[in-house]
Amino acid sequence: MKLQRRDFIRISGIGAAGSLILPPFLHSCKDPALSGQAADYLDHFEVTTDLLRKVIGAAMSKGGDYADLYFEHTTSNYSNLQDGSVNQASSNVGYGVGIRVLKGDQTGFAYTENITPDAMLNAANTAASIANGTGKQVTAGFTEYVSPNLYPVITPWEDTSVKEKIPFLDRVNEKVFGADKRVTKVNASVSDSTSYILFYNSGGRLAWDYRPLAYLSVTCVMEQNGRIENFRVASSSRQGSEFLTNDLVDRLAEEAVEKVSILFDATKPKAGEMEVVMSSGESGILLHEAIGHAFEADFNRKKTSIFTDKFGKKVAESFVTIVDDGTLRSDRGSLNFDDEGNPTENTVIVDKGILSSYLHDRISADYYKVKSTGNGRRQSFRHIPIPRMRCTRMENGPHKKEEIIESVKNGIYVSSFSNGQVNIGAGDFTFFVKAGYLIENGKLTRPIKDINIIGNGPQALADIVMAADDSRLDDGTWMCGKDGQSVPVTMGLPTVKIKKLTVGGINA
Amino acid sequence: MNTKEKYALAEEVINHALNSGAQQASAAIDESVSSEIEIRDQKIDKLTQSNRNGLTINLYVDNKYSSNSTSRLKKDELFRFIDEAIAATRYLAEDQYRSLPDQKLYYKGGGIDLNTCDLNIASIDTKTKIEIATQVLNEAYRKDERIITVSSGYADSIGNRVLVTSNGFKGDTASSNTTLYASVSVRTDKGRPSDYWAESALFFDKLKKTDIGKKALERTLQKIAPQKIRSGKYTMVVENRAAENLLYPLYSALQGYSLYQKQSFLIGKSDRTIASKIMTVTDDPLIPSGAASRLFDGEGLAAVSRPIIEDGILRNYFIDTYYGKKLGMAPTSGGSSNMVFRLGPRDLEGMVRSLKKGIVVTGFNGGNCNGSTGDFSYGIEGYLVENGTIVHPVNEMNITGNMNQIFLSLVEAGNDIIEGNSNLVPSLMFEAVDFSGI
Numbered sequence: 045m046k047l048q049r050r051d052f053i054r055i056s057g058i059g060a061a062g063s064l065i066l067p068p069f070l071h072s073c074k075d076p077a078l079s080g081q082a083a084d085y086l087d088h089f090e091v092t093t094d095l096l097r098k099v100i101g102a103a104m105s106k107g108g109d110y111a112d113l114y115f116e117h118t119t120s121n122y123s124n125l126q127d128g129s130v131n132q133a134s135s136n137v138g139y140g141v142g143i144r145v146l147k148g149d150q151t152g153f154a155y156t157e158n159i160t161p162d163a164m165l166n167a168a169n170t171a172a173s174i175a176n177g178t179g180k181q182v183t184a185g186f187t188e189y190v191s192p193n194l195y196p197v198i199t200p201w202e203d204t205s206v207k208e209k210i211p212f213l214d215r216v217n218e219k220v221f222g223a224d225k226r227v228t229k230v231n232a233s234v235s236d237s238t239s240y241i242l243f244y245n246s247g248g249r250l251a252w253d254y255r256p257l258a259y260l261s262v263t264c265v266m267e268q269n270g271r272i273e274n275f276r277v278a279s280s281s282r283q284g285s286e287f288l289t290n291d292l293v294d295r296l297a298e299e300a301v302e303k304v305s306i307l308f309d310a311t312k313p314k315a316g317e318m319e320v321v322m323s324s325g326e327s328g329i330l331l332h333e334a335i336g337h338a339f340e341a342d343f344n345r346k347k348t349s350i351f352t353d354k355f356g357k358k359v360a361e362s363f364v365t366i367v368d369d370g371t372l373r374s375d376r377g378s379l380n381f382d383d384e385g386n387p388t389e390n391t392v393i394v395d396k397g398i399l400s401s402y403l404h405d406r407i408s409a410d411y412y413k414v415k416s417t418g419n420g421r422r423q424s425f426r427h428i429p430i431p432r433m434r435c436t437r438m439e440n441g442p443h444k445k446e447e448i449i450e451s452v453k454n455g456i457y458v459s460s461f462s463n464g465q466v467n468i469g470a471g472d473f474t475f476f477v478k479a480g481y482l483i484e485n486g487k488l489t490r491p492i493k494d495i496n497i498i499g500n501g502p503q504a505l506a507d508i509v510m511a512a513d514d515s516r517l518d519d520g521t522w523m524c525g526k527d528g529q530s531v532p533v534t535m536g537l538p539t540v541k542i543k544k545l546t547v548g549g550i551n552a
Numbered sequence: 553m554n555t556k557e558k559y560a561l562a563e564e565v566i567n568h569a570l571n572s573g574a575q576q577a578s579a580a581i582d583e584s585v586s587s588e589i590e591i592r593d594q595k596i597d598k599l600t601q602s603n604r605n606g607l608t609i610n611l612y613v614d615n616k617y618s619s620n621s622t623s624r625l626k627k628d629e630l631f632r633f634i635d636e637a638i639a640a641t642r643y644l645a646e647d648q649y650r651s652l653p654d655q656k657l658y659y660k661g662g663g664i665d666l667n668t669c670d671l672n673i674a675s676i677d678t679k680t681k682i683e684i685a686t687q688v689l690n691e692a693y694r695k696d697e698r699i700i701t702v703s704s705g706y707a708d709s710i711g712n713r714v715l716v717t718s719n720g721f722k723g724d725t726a727s728s729n730t731t732l733y734a735s736v737s738v739r740t741d742k743g744r745p746s747d748y749w750a751e752s753a754l755f756f757d758k759l760k761k762t763d764i765g766k767k768a769l770e771r772t773l774q775k776i777a778p779q780k781i782r783s784g785k786y787t788m789v790v791e792n793r794a795a796e797n798l799l800y801p802l803y804s805a806l807q808g809y810s811l812y813q814k815q816s817f818l819i820g821k822s823d824r825t826i827a828s829k830i831m832t833v834t835d836d837p838l839i840p841s842g843a844a845s846r847l848f849d850g851e852g853l854a855a856v857s858r859p860i861i862e863d864g865i866l867r868n869y870f871i872d873t874y875y876g877k878k879l880g881m882a883p884t885s886g887g888s889s890n891m892v893f894r895l896g897p898r899d900l901e902g903m904v905r906s907l908k909k910g911i912v913v914t915g916f917n918g919g920n921c922n923g924s925t926g927d928f929s930y931g932i933e934g935y936l937v938e939n940g941t942i943v944h945p946v947n948e949m950n951i952t953g954n955m956n957q958i959f960l961s962l963v964e965a966g967n968d969i970i971e972g973n974s975n976l977v978p979s980l981m982f983e984a985v986d987f988s989g990i
Contacts, residue, residue: 126813127878129645135637137622153600157623170601173678207643229814265814265924272814272924312927312952315783315988333918346592347700348737350744426602465918465931469737469744470775472948474918474931496919496929496950500743548919548929548950551784551986 078250082188085242085252089115089141089159093186096244098161099143100184102168104246107177108145108152110406111168112245114383115141115159116425120237123206125213125230133206142425143167147175149345149407153428182246189251191380191387194373197256197284201236204285209234212260212288219297220264224305228272229265234258234288243385253380257532258287259521264300266308273307275300275460275478278521280376280532303460306479310491313482315549319455320497320542321448321483325516326461328535330542331366331436332524333464333473334501335359339368339393339401340419340431340526341408343468350471350502351399359399360505363441366394368403370418370434376519377434377534384420384429391417394505405431423529430527437536441511445539448510450486456547457481457488458497471501495548504542512539553583553605553625555714555724561627562716565609568631570718573638576612576652578717578852581605581625585674586709591685593701594693599678609634613641617650649877652851657883658721659848659855666838666845669726670755673708681706684761688734691765696773698738704765707731708756721852729843730759734768740776747771753972754841771914774935778945780989781936787910788951788985789903791934792968794915796975801921801928801955803888806860806868808875810923817926817955818866827864827959830896835860835868837889844889844974853885860891864960892976899968900979905940911949911987912937919950926955932987949989958982 078086078093086092096113103111118138123130140157141164152174154167172179216232236258243251261278277300281287322330335351343349351359360366370388372378379388384406393401402408405420408431421432449457457480464475477495481488517536524533553561562579569577583605590598607630608621618641622633689704712726735748749767753759790798802818810816818826837846837855846855851873859867871879872886904912912934919930929952936943966978 129647131645131647131650132617132619133640133644134619134621135640136620137624137633139622139624150596151598151600153598155602157603157605167601171599174596174599205643206640210643210645231813267814272819274815274922274924315950315952315986317990346737347739348744348746352744426604428598428600462920463918467746467917467933469746470778470933470947471743472917472931472933474950476918476920476929494920494922494925494927494929495952496931498917498931498948498950500948546780546948546950546988546990548952548988549783549986550952551988 077186079188082250082252085240088117088240089242091159095161097184099164099168100244100246101182102165103143103145103172104182105169105179106172107175107179108147108172110146110246112144112243112385113141114422114425115242116239118237118239118424119202120235121201122233122235123209123213125217125232128217130210130213138424140425142427143171144428145171145174146407149411150174151428155426184246185248186250187248189249189381189385191251191253194371194378194380195256195282198286199284201238201256201258201285208285209288212293215290215293216262216297219294220262220301223297223301224266226266226268227264227301228267231263233261245385249385251381251385256282256284257376258283260288260292260296261521262296262300264304266304268308271308273304275303275307277303279519280521281519282374282376282378303479306491307493310479310493312495313456313492313547313549315547315551317544317546319452320545320547321452321455321457322537322540322542323457323459324512324514324537324539326518326520327458328437328518328537329461329464329475330504330537331438332433332533332535333466333475334499334504335366336368336433336436337466337526338468338471338501339403341402341404341412342431344402345408345411348469350469354399357399358397359502360394360397360508362397363511364394364397364508365392365439366436367392367439368419368433368436372435375435375534376532379434382418382420383422384416386416386418386420388418388434403431403433405429421531423531427529430529432526432531433524433533435517435534435536437517438511438515438538440513440515440538441540443510443512445512445514448512448539448541449483449488451510451541452483453485455483456492457483466501472498473501474498497545497547499545504545507543508540509543510541514538555712558714559716559722561625562714564627565607565630565634566716566718569609569611569634569638572635574611574613576718578610578652578715580608580713580715582711582713584709584711586707588705588707589678589681589685590703590705591682591689592703594686594689596682597703609637611637611641612650612652613638615646615648615650616641616644617647618644649874651873652717652719653853653873653883655720657854658852659723663847666847667841668728668754668845669710670728671710673710673728673730673756676756684732687761688732688764691763692734692736692769695769696738698740700737700739700744702734702736702765704734715852717852723848723852725846728754730756732759732761732764734765736768736772738772738776742777745772745775747775754843775933775945778933778947780948781946782990783988785984786987787907787981787983789900789907789910789912789979789981791900791912791914792966792970792977792979794913795977795980797916799975799977801923802959803891804923805955806870808869808871808879808886811869812875812878815923817924821866822869824866825864826866826956827861828962829864830965831861831864831959831962832894833861834858834892835888835890836892839890842890842974843972846889849885849887851886853883855885855889858884890974890976893965893969893978895967895969895978896965897967899966903964903966903979903981904937907937907940909938911946921955928953928955949987952986952988958985961985
């Protein structure tokens with residue numbers, strides 16, 4: 045996105061719209077070789093091409109093979125409704141540069157929140173020490189990387205004050221309380237962040253990005269005959285404040301009330317192994333946990349993943365095609381380029397049942413002698429990039445949802461989840477089911493809730509015995525954690541049947 | 553910035569907030585320096601260093617409240633930041649319960665030195681760190697032919713905080729932490745199990761530096777060829793290292809927020825039995841060199857040792873100033889510090905020896921707990937024990953139940969807490985837990 049001059053260093057996004065603005069422009073330092081957009085981003089971070097070159101030079105000074113600089117300025121805001129009114133807000137500003145040096149597969153890293161020449165050179169020297177030789181003189185040029193515009197913004201969050209968010213949150217409250225007399229508590233929040241990213245590496249690539257991310261979440265609590273149940277629903281997108289609409293509010297309010305209502309009739313299934321039908325959409329958590337992490341190439345180059353020796357082999361039925369896509373418009377998991385300056389793509393990881401690609405960052409792409417798949421991601425400038433998922437989803441299969449459910453004599457249908465986990469090497473993965481139904485003789489019967497499901501990744505992938513033609517993406521607020529870093533992701537799935545998973549439950 | 557400069561800046565931003573329309577304000581300035589070294593198969597994999605600064609200012613403007621933080625600490629920018637935040641706060645709804653704490657409850661100085669910061673950490677050179685991490689790695693490296701890879705690492709951090717409020721509180725804290733760990737992966741016919749072992753301490757000299765790689769390897773080898781067993785009710789022993797995971801939902805249900813927002817299964821349970829008689833847990837912030845020791849909490853409230861559960865009876869919730877007012881309860885503290893379990897007579901091994909049939913849980917895999925109802929379900933790994941001996945490892949199983957019931961079925965607490973943790977919980981034995989397997 046083209047930078048608006050007035051947007052430079054917004055100090056707090058919860059401020060009155062249009063208020064100004066630091067720091068001063070550095071017109072004098074503009075390099076005529078750069079495009080206007082690139083120059084604007086350099087100005088934003090108060091750096092010049094000379095300084096970038098100098099810092100990369102310091103980073104490479106001890107013989108590193110590669111170095112990159114990742115400048116980030118992120119403004120985040122959170123507005124919360126509870127107990128009937130929007131009575132709390134918070135804001136955060138994060139600003140700094142992460143400097144990384146690679147020597148083979150070894151990483152040196154340091155960051156500074158102080159973007160001054162001294163502080164940057166100091167951090168560069170620290171990162172450089174991963175190599176301990178003598179560097180050659182590096183004079184990187186500047187090749188601008190013009191990225192696609194996957195998340196166009198109509199109204200920047202920086203121009204949207206809390207005053208404009210309040211009516212939507214008030215509407216949530218009104219809609220949820222209005223929908224059901226059993227409602228006793230409503231919590232609703234809008235969270236938004238805006239990141240300015242400037243990337244430069246020792247190969248001379250210069251890239252910049254403007255990354256919006258927002259969500260609206262609704263938690264509804266109801267009481268019935270002394271029993272209390274709650275449910276949280278949310279929607280997330282890389283959009284500006286045009287994301288907030290009455291339609292979105294109404295959809296989430298309705299969904300929250302409906303989902304809590306069902307829980308009062310819910311039971312726990314019988315403990316043990318059974319057939320599990322996973323609904324379309326949110327059930328993509330299956331892919332994320334059962335195989336997604338184990339496909340991340342760092343685990344495979346270190347040979348610790350259960351999928352390490354499976355490349356090119358049949359891992360699923362031939363109707364199973366799974367992709368990890370970083371290019372979906374306005375998707376929470378999408379990026380115009382990854383956090384290593386590489387283009388994102390739609391990577392086919394299981395092609396008609398065959399394991400066809402791992403998810404690569406720069407180090408693993410080098411190791412496997414392939415092109416990076418653009419999966420190098422980081423939580424912020426304070427972290428190093430590692431292979432991460434984006435939107436992991438499965439394409440349509442040949443079956444119908446109805447025939448899948450009808451094919452199950454005794455099993456469960458699961459549709460809402462809160463979290464999952466996996467042991468990469470052993471392959472055990474889990475996901476926690478907030479709500480679903482028992483399937484008895486081919487029909488959905490009693491609701492179920494609050495049970496964990498556990499399985500083995502390669503086995504579960506091979507056990508996808510049916511898949512419907514209703515693949516759908518989920519727009520929930522999924523946060524993926526790995527090595528102490530969180531990044532936003534999404535997921536999608538058609539309705540599928542897994543032959544056998546171990547379901548948490550009760551023993552008679 | 554040194555501590556004096558931090559106090560000066562905190563006071564300046566508070567004064568600016570008060571002059572710009574806030575009636576009350578609190579400001580905290582945090583700084584932390586950390587380093588990490590990771591070694592894989594005798595080669596340095598990662599060297600990272602970070603130096604983090606931040607200021608958080610909580611504003612109380614005409615009965616309205618916001619919390620704002622930034623890593624940009626230049627004074628003129630901070631003043632603008634506060635002006636904008638105050639303007640934004642005015643848009644919010646009034647909330648009569650928002651205010652700084654009652655001054656009478658603040659820590660007023662004169663407490664003992666809790667000795668929570670090792671300033672020497674800053675002077676440990678990279679070479680030493682690499683050496684000790686390498687030693688740890690070598691305890692496992694090439695010690696078994698099934699090993700695929702061994703990683704080890706050393707990490708340390710020193711942090712400090714200055715907290716100032718506009719109604720008279722001033723205080724600073726400093727703390728440090730050091731950690732050494734190792735993890736091992738092995739190749740088997742059935743997957744590539746891995747496990748790790750870690751030691752941590754506030755002081756570098758107190759950090760245990762041996763038997764880490766060795767334990768990581770032993771634990772990994774113990775996981776080879778797991779079997780899932782039949783679903784049923786079994787006695788469950790949870791190893792100390794994993795036990796704190798079962799306690800998090802309980803601690804979360806004790807929070808004022810959870811009680812007021814009806815996301816707690818412990819609403820109205822004060823002075824009632826919520827656990828078996830053997831369960832006594834104290835929140836003790838005043839343990840010298842304790843991992844979560846403190847003289848005052850995040851709001852400045854003087855730290856007090858309090859019983860949380862006494863002989864199975866719930867004695868105290870975690871109540872901050874805001875929820876104290878909303879709930880009509882006296883504030884205790886919004887967050888726990890060192891949670892100290894009353895110890896039993898034996899360690900894990902002792903418990904296992906007397907176990908006729910049961911499952912020892914050494915780790916959890918995913919799962920969750922419904923805060924409102926206490927319904928939980930977690931994936932587990934561990935081993936099956938019969939007649940006091942280990943039969944085989946188990947994995948791919950779940951436990952399922954309700955938090956209001958499981959602690960009533962606690963039959964024994966061990967004597968084997970992990971020193972250096974803030975959760976001082978031993979291994980725990982529960983009866984008749986629902987396991988799902990085959």
